[in-house]
Amino acid sequence: xxxxxxxxxxxxxxxxxxxxxxxxxxxxxxxxxxxxxxxxxxxxxxxxxxxxxxxxxxxxxxxxxxxxxxxxxxxxxxxxxxxxxxxxxxxxxxxxxxxxxxxxxxxxxxxxxxxxxxxxxxxxxxxxxxxxxxxxxxxxxxxxxxxxxxxxxxxxxxxxxxxxxxxxxxxxxxxxxxxxxxxxxxxxxxxxxxxxxxxxxxxxxxxxxxxxxxxxxxxxxxxxxxxxxxxxxxxxxxxxxxxxxxxxxxxxxxxxxxxxxxxxxxxxxxxxxxxxxxxxxxxxxx
Numbered sequence: 001x002x003x004x005x006x007x008x009x010x011x012x013x014x015x016x017x018x019x020x021x022x023x024x025x026x027x028x029x030x031x032x033x034x035x036x037x038x039x040x041x042x043x044x045x046x047x048x049x050x051x052x053x054x055x056x057x058x059x060x061x062x063x064x065x066x067x068x069x070x071x072x073x074x075x076x077x078x079x080x081x082x083x084x085x086x087x088x089x090x091x092x093x094x095x096x097x098x099x100x101x102x103x104x105x106x107x108x109x110x111x112x113x114x115x116x117x118x119x120x121x122x123x124x125x126x127x128x129x130x131x132x133x134x135x136x137x138x139x140x141x142x143x144x145x146x147x148x149x150x151x152x153x154x155x156x157x158x159x160x161x162x163x164x165x166x167x168x169x170x171x172x173x174x175x176x177x178x179x180x181x182x183x184x185x186x187x188x189x190x191x192x193x194x195x196x197x198x199x200x201x202x203x204x205x206x207x208x209x210x211x212x213x214x215x216x217x218x219x220x221x222x223x224x225x226x227x228x229x230x231x232x233x234x235x236x237x238x239x240x241x242x243x244x245x246x247x248x249x250x251x252x253x254x255x256x257x258x259x260x261x262x263x264x265x266x267x268x269x270x271x272x273x274x275x276x277x278x279x280x281x282x283x284x285x286x
Contacts, residue, residue, distance in 0.1 A: 142262025
């Protein structure tokens with residue numbers, strides 16, 4: 001049976017370090033601050049934002065949540081982002097996605113100052129990932145890399161397969177594995193003989209948004225399986241993109257859903273915000 005990679009436990013350890021470093025920064029007069037904008041009443045988004053606010057308070061950050069109605073005009077949202085860009089107390093800005101259809105997500109992401117883009121979605125920050133010269137990393141892929149480090153799983157020279165090619169998870173995940181000298185294959189909806197590819201993986205990361213899409217017979221014996229998916233099924237239960245029961249019998253280590261990758265995503269957001277606050281502290285000394 002596979003070892004369970006406990007995202008909650010790893011996240012708790014990481015947050016202890018964040019809280020300690022935050023306390024040190026506060027002694028020098030700098031309190032890390034994260035501003036989150038939510039537009040509309042999407043239930044899942046409201047839960048995510050509430051969890052982010054709670055997490056900020058837990059580690060000693062300042063937290064601001066700006067709630068804007070569904071009918072907010074694009075220019076109003078962009079003006080609010082401009083205000084936060086200019087606010088010296090705000091180290092990180094996050095706009096909760098998805099946005100209402102009348103608002104252009106690309107424009108909104110581009111409007112956030114790259115130094116305050118703690119989601120690492122701005123083109124400047126995503127470009128830096130390509131060359132391995134980055135300040136912030138996208139939260140979910142970076143959280144996965146932290147989990148692998150905690151579990152002493154070496155990526156160097158390993159066959160790594162990423163199932164999913166989104167800009168938020170799949171593509172940056174592939175780049176981070178490549179930056180650690182993994183041999184990386186990215187699969188997607190048009191990949192032929194998907195199971196043949198996934199069975200080559202020493203490290204398999206699945207982020208497709210389809211419940212139990214990857215089954216145990218698609219996994220190489222002894223592989224490390226990272227399940228990014230969170231799917232609410234008809235029975236009301238949360239399930240990942242991997243069929244856990246069958247995969248657990250084949251893999252050497254696996255992340256559960258819930259309690260795996262999820263907690264690490266917000267923890268990485270906190271780490272990015274702390275990094276921004278440290279940069280502000282250094283700037284104030286110069």
